[in-house]
Amino acid sequence: MSKNEHAVPTHFIRQIIERDLAADKNGGRVHTRFPPEPNGYLHIGHAKSICLNFGLARDYPGGVCNLRFDDTNPHKENEDYVNAIKHDVRWLGFDWEDRLFYASDYFEKLYGFAVELIQAGKAYVCDLTPEQIREYRGTLTEPGRESPYRNRSVEENLELFKRIRAGEFEDGSRVLRARIDMASPNMNMRDPTLYRIRHGVIHHQTGEEWCIYPMYDFTHPISDALEGITHSLCTLEFEDHRPLYDWVLDNISIDCHPQQIEFSRLNLEYTVMSKRKLTQLVDEGVTSGWDDPRMPTIAGLRRRGYTPASIRTFCDRVGVTKSANSVEMGMLEACIREDLDQNARRALAVLDPLKVVIENYPGEQVEMLDAPYHPKDGEMGSRQIPFTRELYIDRADFREEANRKYKRLVSGGEVRLRNAYVIKCENVIKDEQGEILELRCSYDPATLGANPEGRKVRGVIHWASASRGVKAEVRIYDRLFQHPAPDADKSVESFLAHLNPDSLHVVQAIVEPSLTSAVEGDRFQFEREGYFCVDPESRPEHLVFNRTVTLRDSWAKIEKQS
RNA sequence: UGGGGCGUCGCCAAGCGGCUAGGCACCUGGUUUUGAUCCAGGCAUACGUAGGUUCGAAUCCUACCGCCCCAGCCA
Numbered sequence: 001m002s003k004n005e006h007a008v009p010t011h012f013i014r015q016i017i018e019r020d021l022a023a024d025k026n027g028g029r030v031h032t033r034f035p036p037e038p039n040g041y042l043h044i045g046h047a048k049s050i051c052l053n054f055g056l057a058r059d060y061p062g063g064v065c066n067l068r069f070d071d072t073n074p075h076k077e078n079e080d081y082v083n084a085i086k087h088d089v090r091w092l093g094f095d096w097e098d099r100l101f102y103a104s105d106y107f108e109k110l111y112g113f114a115v116e117l118i119q120a121g122k123a124y125v126c127d128l129t130p131e132q133i134r135e136y137r138g139t140l141t142e143p144g145r146e147s148p149y150r151n152r153s154v155e156e157n158l159e160l161f162k163r164i165r166a167g168e169f170e171d172g173s174r175v176l177r178a179r180i181d182m183a184s185p186n187m188n189m190r191d192p193t194l195y196r197i198r199h200g201v202i203h204h205q206t207g208e209e210w211c212i213y214p215m216y217d218f219t220h221p222i223s224d225a226l227e228g229i230t231h232s233l234c235t236l237e238f239e240d241h242r243p244l245y246d247w248v249l250d251n252i253s254i255d256c257h258p259q260q261i262e263f264s265r266l267n268l269e270y271t272v273m274s275k276r277k278l279t280q281l282v283d284e285g286v287t288s289g290w291d292d293p294r295m296p297t298i299a300g301l302r303r304r305g306y307t308p309a310s311i312r313t314f315c316d317r318v319g320v321t322k323s324a325n326s327v328e329m330g331m332l333e334a335c336i337r338e339d340l341d342q343n344a345r346r347a348l349a350v351l352d353p354l355k356v357v358i359e360n361y362p363g364e365q366v367e368m369l370d371a372p373y374h375p376k377d378g379e380m381g382s383r384q385i386p387f388t389r390e391l392y393i394d395r396a397d398f399r400e401e402a403n404r405k406y407k408r409l410v411s412g413g414e415v416r417l418r419n420a421y422v423i424k425c426e427n428v429i430k431d432e433q434g435e436i437l438e439l440r441c442s443y444d445p446a447t448l449g450a451n452p453e454g455r456k457v458r459g460v461i462h463w464a465s466a467s468r469g470v471k472a473e474v475r476i477y478d479r480l481f482q483h484p485a486p487d488a489d490k491s492v493e494s495f496l497a498h499l500n501p502d503s504l505h506v507v508q509a510i511v512e513p514s515l516t517s518a519v520e521g522d523r524f525q526f527e528r529e530g531y532f533c534v535d536p537e538s539r540p541e542h543l544v545f546n547r548t549v550t551l552r553d554s555w556a557k558i559e560k561q562s
Numbered sequence: 563u564g565g566g567g568c569g570u571c572g573c574c575a576a577g578c579g580g581c582u583a584g585g586c587a588c589c590u591g592g593u594u595u596u597g598a599u600c601c602a603g604g605c606a607u608a609c610g611u612a613g614g615u616u617c618g619a620a621u622c623c624u625a626c627c628g629c630c631c632c633a634g635c636c637a
Contacts, residue, residue, distance in 0.1 A: 327573065405597095
């Protein structure tokens with residue numbers, strides 16, 4: 001944990017836990033779990049859940065948190081997702097130690113509890129088709145009707161369930177259902193399905209051992225109880241499932257009854273958070289993969305340059321409540337800026353190069369200028385930057401003429417080159433179309449590490465040596481969508497209609513040579529531009545940087561006003 | 563027109579009957595060889611609405627309004 005992270009504010013779940021602790025409810029234990037289904041990559045919403053569950057375990061004496069894969073639907077799951085999820089949780093900074101579990105570990109026990117339910121007359125084998133089950137379920141305003149198979153004898157149910165497990169029946173032909181209340185105002189209590197038949201799928205953990213798979217509503221409470229979970233935290237859409245969670249545990253012989261508590265999921269503006277939609281973005285090639293730096297996945301944020309600490313800080317700041325929310329991107333960006341401002345080395349990189357020739361600087365001369373890695377943290381040391389007769393500056397840092405507000409280089413004007421000399425623009429060379437080709441400048445040798453005498457130079461711009469600088473590919477990312485809530489807009493056929501066509505720009509930059517040794521994962525502030533990280537595809541002979549986030553830019557605001 | 567939730571500043575969010583925490587964003591100034599950072603200051607006398615209880619209500623009560631979730635053999 002970094003120094004930036006301090007005591008987090010309380011929230012309603014902590015209050016519940018503290019009340020339980022005070023009442024010695026679970027023998028003083030706090031035991032949570034993070035239970036992802038391995039059917040996709042984790043996203044920032046999962047990060048909130050991870051920080052919550054593992055954070056609680058960390059903050060209470062003796063607290064522990066399990067990692068459990070909710071792998072009851074083999075159709076959509078695979079081992080690659082399991083590995084990616086483990087990697088992401090660890091990367092975020094959390095440790096499940098020896099508590100790695102799979103719901104599939106409990107298939108045999110689960111089967112036993114299902115038999116118990118049948119023996120108690122609380123579950124039955126139903127032969128209705130999926131369509132019929134839906135019809136019999138009724139609607140939100142009308143009660144359902146009881147299945148004609150609802151009153152089968154215990155013996156018949158037991159026999160049938162055994163034969164189902166033995167593989168005698170086809171997919172979809174029968175299910176095991178809980179026998180609760182077809183007239184319940186809560187849809188989840190209208191004899192929910194407990195088991196379905198699935199032949200021919202190879203489960204990533206259990207292979208072909210089973211042809212029946214338990215449903216979430218049956219599996220989850222039992223898995224929690226088997227692991228001795230005290231507080232089972234999930235998102236709001238499961239609120240209606242809580243009566244069923246409790247019903248399952250109340251009707252089987254198990255001596256642990258965790259408390260399910262629901263909180264609202266995280267929503268971020270200008271992106272989507274549902275696994276279905278993220279999968280679609282990947283499958284349709286809209287993004288380069290789950291780790292595309294524009295994705296709100298942990299892998300995407302990592303590749304974008306976000307640090308684990310910045311994501312943890314973000315999760316702490318958004319808090320835990322039951323109210324619907326849509327958090328601004330600015331909140332996330334502030335967290336990474338805060339981290340990187342303090343911890344990232346500075347470097348000079350020119351993203352849109354314009355050649356500058358210093359006419360009074362000797363052609364063959366190369367001066368190595370010392371430049372601190374950080375303006376405030378001297379302990380980070382410094383590097384040498386070559387200064388030569390031909391340089392590059394950014395096109396945006398020169399204007400032939402401009403008003404007083406513009407503090408950069410203008411014709412006949414002076415500007416400070418960062419960590420180097422003050423230069424003056426003597427001449428502007430253009431082509432026939434009037435396009436500026438290069439600038440002819442002079443430098444003042446007396447201005448290295450010193451202010452010029454008798455005049456004030458207001459601007460400072462970054463630069464790179466033309467001969468010693470290094471080419472680099474820089475990927476400039478913007479938000480993936482143009483709409484703050486792409487999946488909430490019902491007026492379009494698909495959320496894809498809101499894709500931002502300009503979410504990625506690739507530019508060829510000239511960067512200072514010290515960056516040649518940068519390796520995957522290194523993060524820098526390119527001064528006056530933003531924070532950048534080295535992409536996994538980067539090689540010493542072909543550097544690739546991703547822009548994590550821009551710097552705050554008050555100049556852009558000033559310019560916008562005029 | 564069933565059930566379950568939620569409504570405090572542009573966005574998050576504290577608050578749990580006694581002067582509306584805080585963060586992000588935004589606005590002013592100052593410092594600055596990054597128009598960054600940093601520092602100082604500003605930013606809710608209608609807490610969804612209307613009634614009520616109370617000396618006192620965002621907090622308690624009543625009614626209403628708005629938004630979200632639920633009719634998978636998904637999780």
